[in-house]
Amino acid sequence: MKLRTTIGTTLAAAASVLALGASPALAAAPAAHAATAATARPAATVHVSFAGGYKTVNGVRYYHFKHYVPGSNTTGQPTLVGWVSPNKTGENIKTYWQVWYHGAWVNVGQPAVATFKLHQNSTFDIFFHGLKAGYTARVGIAYQGDSKNSAAKFTWQYYHVTK
Structure with missing residues (x-):
């Protein structure tokens, strides 16, 4: 059985705060996610994409999703x-x-x-919800490394919520 992880339940409240005009702190991709040249361990690789259609704008791939209403379904x-x-x-991302x-x-x-935690065969699937139509978001996945492999390269995945 494949487990699914939902971020939206705990973060939907934060997304609604954005609509009210709160000003959350800025953050950049942590530098700790870049593999260091000083290590001889081969870097792990994170393979990631959104399930769904996309459009490329100025070299950036944006996935488009309709506004999701919690409690309906995952469509x-x-x-x-x-x-x-x-x-x-079983390791963490x-x-x-x-x-x-x-x-x-x-x-x-x-x-x-x-x-x-990564599922069987080192897989993951993460649902996001709680953003209102019109927002553009990005998600980054990081694997920190272990005794056999150094950290994986960190990249952002972008999506846009439509009506």
């Missing part, structure tokens, strides 16, 4: 899927979720970083 709900290689089943708000990327939720 249209942004779902980030992927895996870490080599196999790291970190998820960073930010929204473009008043000209800057701001964290969604407290804490700004959510930690999840």
Whole structure:
């Protein structure tokens, strides 16, 4: 049985705060996610994408999702899927979720970083909900490394919520 992780339940309240005009702290991708040249360990790789259609604008791939209403079903709900290689089943990944708000990327939720265990075969699937139509968001997945592999390269995945 494949487990599913939902971020929206705990972070939906934070997303609604954005609509009220609160000003969450800014955050950038942590530097700790870059593999260091000083290590001889091979870097792990995080393979990640959203399930759904996309459009590329200025070299950035944006996935488009309709506004999700909690309690309906998962149709249209942004779902980030992927895996870490080599196999790291049971180990942790970190998820960073930010929204473009008043000209800057701001964290969604407290804490700004959510930690999840990898499923069987080192896979993950994470649902996001709680953003209103018109928002653009980005999600980053980080694998910190272990005794056999150094940290995976950190990249952002972007999506836009439509009506």
